Amino acid sequence: MQLDKVVNYHKALADPTRIKILILLAEGELNGQVLAEKLGVTPATITHHAAKLREASLIKERRDKNTIYFSLNHYFIKNSASATENLIYQRVNPEHTAERIPDADQQLRESVIKNFFTQDGKLKSIPAQLKKKLIVLTHIVSMLENGRKYSEKEINEFIAGFHEDFATIRREFIMHHFMYRDNGVYELNPQEMWARWEDLK
Amino acid sequence: MQLDKVVNYHKALADPTRIKILILLAEGELNGQVLAEKLGVTPATITHHAAKLREASLIKERRDKNTIYFSLNHYFIKNSASATENLIYQRVNPEHTAERIPDADQQLRESVIKNFFTQDGKLKSIPAQLKKKLIVLTHIVSMLENGRKYSEKEINEFIAGFHEDFATIRREFIMHHFMYRDNGVYELNPQEMWARWEDLK
DNA sequence: TATTTAATTAGATGAATATTAAATTAGACG
DNA sequence: CGTCTAATTTAATATTCATCTAATTAAATA
Numbered sequence A, B: 001m002q003l004d005k006v007v008n009y010h011k012a013l014a015d016p017t018r019i020k021i022l023i024l025l026a027e028g029e030l031n032g033q034v035l036a037e038k039l040g041v042t043p044a045t046i047t048h049h050a051a052k053l054r055e056a057s058l059i060k061e062r063r064d065k066n067t068i069y070f071s072l073n074h075y076f077i078k079n080s081a082s083a084t085e086n087l088i089y090q091r092v093n094p095e096h097t098a099e100r101i102p103d104a105d106q107q108l109r110e111s112v113i114k115n116f117f118t119q120d121g122k123l124k125s126i127p128a129q130l131k132k133k134l135i136v137l138t139h140i141v142s143m144l145e146n147g148r149k150y151s152e153k154e155i156n157e158f159i160a161g162f163h164e165d166f167a168t169i170r171r172e173f174i175m176h177h178f179m180y181r182d183n184g185v186y187e188l189n190p191q192e193m194w195a196r197w198e199d200l201k
Numbered sequence C: 001t002a003t004t005t006a007a008t009t010a011g012a013t014g015a016a017t018a019t020t021a022a023a024t025t026a027g028a029c030g
Numbered sequence D: 001c002g003t004c005t006a007a008t009t010t011a012a013t014a015t016t017c018a019t020c021t022a023a024t025t026a027a028a029t030a
Helices: A002-012 A016-025 A032-039 A043-055 A074-078 A082-089 A104-116 A130-141 A152-160 A166-175 A190-200 B002-013 B016-025 B032-039 B043-055 B074-078 B082-089 B104-116 B130-141 B152-160 B166-175 B190-200
Strands: A059-064 A067-072 A149-151 A179-182 A185-188 B059-064 B067-072 B149-151 B179-182 B185-188
Touching: A002 A043, A002 B002, A002 B016, A016 A032, A016 A043, A016 A059, A016 A067, A016 B002, A032 A043, A032 A067, A043 A059, A104 A130, A130 A166, A149 A152, A152 A166, A152 A185, A166 A179, B002 B016, B002 B043, B016 B032, B016 B043, B016 B059, B016 B067, B032 B043, B032 B067, B043 B059, B104 B130, B130 B166, B149 B152, B152 B166, B152 B185, B166 B179
Parallel strands: none
Antiparallel strands: A059 A067, A149 A185, A179 A185, B059 B067, B149 B185, B179 B185
């Protein structure tokens, strides 16, 4: 039921500490210790909030040594209420508050997602048109964790959650450099991904 | 501080019963008893939730005899996250989910509000251009309760919360038929208000 | 291997809040 | 005035949830 999803999304944003975390992450990735220190809470509290934000797909995580760096999942933040968006980004990007009419491609992106995905997030069909296909691929790949390694089995299961033809979509990911494969292990290619993302704007 | 505002907005939507209330109201206005019956809760519970939704400006109220009819404050709902919007409106308007690119005037409306209002909701200046002025007036007047009578003192204080020149704005409200005055008592003119609203689309 | 550092888990505490029953208020109307 | 109806308030209860401390896990490294 979608009700829970919407409620949980708003619950994730219905706490001042979590909003502050997002505001801090808008300036760049941070690990748990630093977040705890900046916010005057214990690391355990950060773990707690990170779990809620992760469930709502609002943040991503990247592990380096035994430190976990949190960062915003821009994709989901961008598609949220503009009031929230303004508050989160205003410190790092003041023009955001100024006159900024959603451009044509932002609209295209929204309409493609509305058209090609069902209410519960399944992909109805793979767009033939390149630009639309890239939008769809970006949408799906943004749900994966940055920096994490996935086995082929994991990737297949993940993609199958969107569309039965996981082999084609996995191939598209590689072809368009959204991810790369290193002897059986798949990983996101964040630079390429956001580069294509910017291309679309 | 705007943090509280954003948090409270999300708190208002972070409860399944309140989302259900909004979904029901999307089909038309309802009074407390009927809402309680449809949702299987007591009228006291509806009163409780209505207060929260009212604080977040998500609903309006209209009194007829001793019955209070609740309705959506479309203005605030529209400017919320599209996921929420879809869930709320989908039952009454299925095309909403389909390809629907925000039209030019929706964009104008958003940009005028971003330009002419400060972060904490004050009006920076009164637009000279008619269309923009109507957008600003609509925005302010949508915060008033439908059907409620206001004294001139109340109206002045309300408008002063947005801009010091309350006299000019009050006059504009009357001129453009957003409200009417009946021997010292001011009241919204809902039909006219939404008629102009539709004109803007 | 022992130590250090970061993160998580588990359990406890306290605050916020959703809900209800019962009492009260506010209008409408005979 | 008395009665009916709708809404609100109050007080009580139960649940959720933010936060902490203390213990534990995990990885890196000396």
